[in-house]
Every structure is written in structure tokens, then in C-alpha cells.
Amino acid sequence: MSASIPSSQKQWLVQGTGKKLETLVFQDAPIPKVGDNDVLVKLRGASLNFRDLIIPQGKYPFPLDLPVVAGSDGAGEVVAVGSKVTKWKAGDKVVTLFNQGHQSGPVDVAASKTGLGGCIDGTLRQYGVFNENGVVRMPDNLDFVEAATLTCAGLTSWNALYGLKPVKKGETVLVQGTGGVSLFALQFAKAAGATVIATTSLAEKAELLKKLGADHVINYREDPNWGETARKLTPNGEGVEHVIEVGGESTMTQSLAAIKMEGIISIIGLLGGTRPKDSIMEALSRVCVIRGVYVGSRTQLEDMVKATEEHNIHPVVDKTVFTLDQAKEAYEYMLAQKHFGKVGIKIE
Incomplete structure (x- = not known):
């Protein structure tokens, strides 16, 4: 691993379910290892969805595998690639795919169990490892926080x-x-x-x-x-x-x-x-x-990225953007319905 990549990071972990957000914990964690077909992404932006609010409360109706790193929406920069990766290189800007196994066509049971922040470690952390087919090219016209909103709500x-x-x-x-x-x-x-x-x-x-x-x-x-x-x-x-x-x-x-x-x-x-x-x-x-509708596939996400660029569409992000250490405050802000559009989180 490159000397520029640290050995540990900060992340938000959903440890279990409870009445409020007490099971959402900010912690230190090791940087995940990169497999042969994986990419390591330095996450720069994330955003919240309604599902993020109800997962810690035990109200989410879809598959879960707790404990899990919270968040599905992420955008960032590839900093390392596995030995068999051909699609990406260091420096590429990418957006996460919600259901990592939903590549094209209709969603199936297997793909429904690959949701980031629910069954697979998500994006409320500084670094994430994803299969090379679990990310798509980030639109050129968006910043990292804007691009992160495409993963769930946009798709x-x-x-x-x-x-x-x-x-x-x-x-x-x-x-x-x-x-x-x-x-x-x-x-x-x-x-x-x-x-x-x-x-x-x-x-x-x-x-x-x-x-x-x-x-x-x-x-x-x-x-x-x-x-x-x-x-x-x-x-x-x-x-x-x-x-x-x-x-x-x-x-x-x-x-x-x-x-x-x-x-x-x-x-x-x-x-x-x-x-x-x-x-x-x-x-x-x-x-x-x-x-x-349960989000969408990688091919649909790629089509949406093209349309976002073609029509210069900018997602509506609430005026208050939080930092990673303020993520629980972002949850509470959204729970209080103080937002208009997406609640964004900037990750350093």
C-alpha cells in the first residue's frame, strides 16, 4: 500500500438497532485491504437518505447485515487498484453503486442483498474498497458532494x-x-x-x-x-x-x-x-x-451520469453541508426535516 495512504481511518458504524441513534458510533478502523478485482477509493463526499435514518432504528424493510459502516451515497477518487483491475486507475473520480451486485436488467434477490450501508460496508468513512464494477465514472459537471447524491435518490x-x-x-x-x-x-x-x-x-x-x-x-x-x-x-x-x-x-x-x-x-x-x-x-x-422501485442498476447509473452532464443537471443539496465527524448531527438535522433537497457530507 502506498505510503500516502494511512493505515487507519475514521468511520461511522451501525452496531445494531435501537429506538434512536445510539447504535451509530464514530470510531477508528483499519483501511480495508484491496482485493485483486477491487479499487480503493478516497471518499470525498457523501449524502444521507431516509433509509440511513431508519436502519439504526430497526425500521428498514430490506436485508441488513449488522454491524455495518453506514451510508450508501459516496463519491471520491481512486487511490489504488487490485492486480486484475482494468477499468480504473489512480486519480479516476467515481460514484458508488447502491446495490453492488445489481449490474444490469431487473433486480433479483441476490442483488438486493448487496446494498451499501445495509449489507455491505458503506460510505460514511474516509476510505472504501469496492469491486471495480461497484463504482461508475463521476460526472464532470459536479463536485464530490453533488455527485454522491446520485447513488440512491438520483438513480x-x-x-x-x-x-x-x-x-x-x-x-x-x-x-x-x-x-x-x-x-x-x-x-x-x-x-x-x-x-x-x-x-x-x-x-x-x-x-x-x-x-x-x-x-x-x-x-x-x-x-x-x-x-x-x-x-x-x-x-x-x-x-x-x-x-x-x-x-x-x-x-x-x-x-x-x-x-x-x-x-x-x-x-x-x-x-x-x-x-x-x-x-x-x-x-x-x-x-x-x-x-x-428499489434504486437501480449500474447500467442505469451510467446512463444517468451521461444525462446529468448533457443537461448540466445539478442535484439540489441543502445549504447546510456537514463534515464526516458531524454525521450524527446531519442525521438529526434530516430527522427534524430542516432540509431542502439532499443532506450532504464533505469528507476530508
Whole structure:
């Protein structure tokens, strides 16, 4: 190992599950060894997702293998490569792939058990070792913190809009709220030439959504039937082609009211609970597809990187960016819902 690479590092470890964040511990750890097909990445940026908040609390519904280094989102610079690595060299800037085993095509059970920060050590550390196929080229137009946000929220949005039936120019996309996935979906949809309807409950966030390109913004607190309102905003009142569904129990009824025949409701989040009032038979009566999305593949991430550069898309990162030693503060900041867009972490 190069003399410029230290023998130890700082990292955040999820030791187990508890009621709050007491199992998230900042500690010293050795630099992981580089295998023949691996790359060692000096991580420079990370960001948080809702899953990061609920993993230490034991509320995450997907596979876990604890203890595990926290975080899935990472961007940094390759500093060493294994003897059989051909794709990368020292100095290359890369972004982590969420499910390390999801290379292309549909996700399967095996790939679902390779999530960074859940089953495999993640990115809230100074150095990480990843298989050479577990990272992709970082977009030239982004800094490290911006690029890190692509791993989970960005790729999830891309998969929702392009994974099953690609969004097309002239179609309408409904995005809920101002979380990372929804804001990425807004930007990707606008880049595709689609009309975007966004929802929020705050006037100041409505203005920010309009600045990002939202064509219509509905205050869901003032308009409890916002799904029907969204439908009326579409050509001939036929409904929206894509819904980015992040609320779950609290929003599915309105998503169904808004969706067009043969449209797609992509279920991404469960912020409002996991027990919708609507029967799955609504998919038949509405003649729509209700699809669960579990991030995306390496090939989709590579496609998204190209589009990010082509359209000069910059992820929305909250104005408060934390340092690695402040990661628990970042968790608490996000739990308190003080953020707009992604919560970024700069790693030195």
C-alpha cells in the first residue's frame, strides 16, 4: 500500500438497532485491504437518505447485515487498484453503486442483498474498497458532494422514469414533496421535455419548486383532493403518465386519483406509513401499473451520469453541508426535516 495512504481511518458504524441513534458510533478502523478485482477509493463526499435514518432504528424493510459502516451515497477518487483491475486507475473520480451486485436488467434477490450501508460496508468513512464494477465514472459537471447524491435518490428517480416505460416529451409527471428523489425526478422529467406537477405544504418551498422548473405546484394542505386537481391540469383531464409516490399510506389515494390509464405509479417511499387505504384492485379499476422501485442498476447509473452532464443537471443539496465527524448531527438535522433537497457530507 502506498505510503500516502494511512493505515487507519475514521468511520461511522451501525452496531445494531435501537429506538434512536445510539447504535451509530464514530470510531477508528483499519483501511480495508484491496482485493485483486477491487479499487480503493478516497471518499470525498457523501449524502444521507431516509433509509440511513431508519436502519439504526430497526425500521428498514430490506436485508441488513449488522454491524455495518453506514451510508450508501459516496463519491471520491481512486487511490489504488487490485492486480486484475482494468477499468480504473489512480486519480479516476467515481460514484458508488447502491446495490453492488445489481449490474444490469431487473433486480433479483441476490442483488438486493448487496446494498451499501445495509449489507455491505458503506460510505460514511474516509476510505472504501469496492469491486471495480461497484463504482461508475463521476460526472464532470459536479463536485464530490453533488455527485454522491446520485447513488440512491438520483438513480431511484431515473429508474422510476426510465426503467419500465421511459418518460417522453409532452407527458406529465407528478412529484410529491421536496425530498431528494422528488427533486431529481422533477429535474430529469423537465430535461426530457415533460410537464411537472409538484406538491408541497409550504409557500417558500413552492417558490423553490417553481425555480427548479415545476410547471404547477399544489399545496396539499390547502387542497386535500390534490390528486384530482393534478388530473384536471393534464390535457383533456386524462391524468398524469408518471407519479413519483413517496408518501405511501397518506398519499396513495391521491396518486390513484391523478394517474392516467396505462400510467405508472412508482412507489419509492413510505414517509406517511405503510398501510394504504386503497385495495390493490384499484390498479385494475384505474388500468394503471403500481410498481415498487428499489434504486437501480449500474447500467442505469451510467446512463444517468451521461444525462446529468448533457443537461448540466445539478442535484439540489441543502445549504447546510456537514463534515464526516458531524454525521450524527446531519442525521438529526434530516430527522427534524430542516432540509431542502439532499443532506450532504464533505469528507476530508
